[in-house]
Amino acid sequence: MKRVLLVILVLAVVNAVLHVMFAGMTERGEAYAISHRGAAAIAPENTLAAVAAGVGSGAPYVEIDVRATSDGVPVLMHDGSIDRTTDGEGKVGELAWDYIKGLDAGGYFSPEFRGEPVPSLASVLEYMKGKKSTLVVEAKWPRNWPGGDSTFLETIREQGMERNVVVISFDTGWIKTLPQALPDTPLGVLYIYPYSVPSAEAVEYVSIFWPALVIDPSLVWRMKRSGHTVWAWNVNSEILTRFLAWKGVEGITIDNPWAMNRQR
Secondary structure, three states: OHHHHHHHHHHHHHHHHHHHHHHHHOOOOOOEEEEOOOOOOOOOOOOHHHHHHHHHOOOOEEEEEEEEOOOOOEEEOOOOEOOOOOOOOOEHHHOOHHHHOOOOOOOOOOHHHOOOOOOEHHHHHHHHOOOOOEEEEEEOOHHHOOOOOHHHHHHHHHOOOOOOEEEEEOOHHHHOOHHHHOOOOOEEEEEOOOOOOOOOOOOOEEEEEHHHHHHOOOHHHHHHHOOOEEEEEOOOOHHHHHHHHHHOOOEEEEOOOHHHHHHO
């Protein structure tokens, strides 16, 4: 047992030394908030109220999750089903927009938000026009959507928001097809750990689950060296936020963006 503890201690010391070394080699500025699921700690996630709360916090980026209904309407929803965050039941991709738009997506959060509807992507894009915050749209596995991603792409174009959103996804293969469909839209990929990343010319943003950035001391340095902008998700600890900012992470995905303001 003593030998095991000694090995763990040595590895921890080596990891800490490497963190200091690579942090010293990494260019860094002031980290900024990416308000998560609208602002999930302030208002019911992925609702217009949450998006407004994220914008109101002054966060430069406000993130939402999008899935498609059975009739192809892009709507704000993180889970594959509507059970957790609405008063309805069923899978998003098996339900029509006429049903989903009538659900209560706020009552689960607090009585104050009872009756808050599930918004369409189009309504959120309309709301974001002229706002200082940039909308980050995470497409949840779009190649599995009923009817594919055509309505999603058309909605962004029809709203004239190609240059005013960032589109991200875990689906790296799908993201690689977007430069042709949305040539003026900044793109990003989400990772648990980025073993292979598209070039910075194709994909600007790399959003990484924060434990990978703690375990691998060189990760931020390598991603920034390749020209990528590094974001971390999902960070809801002041200590962790400060550590990641010290490492050179630019964007901190956080449920309560006001917490970033308090740290400044």
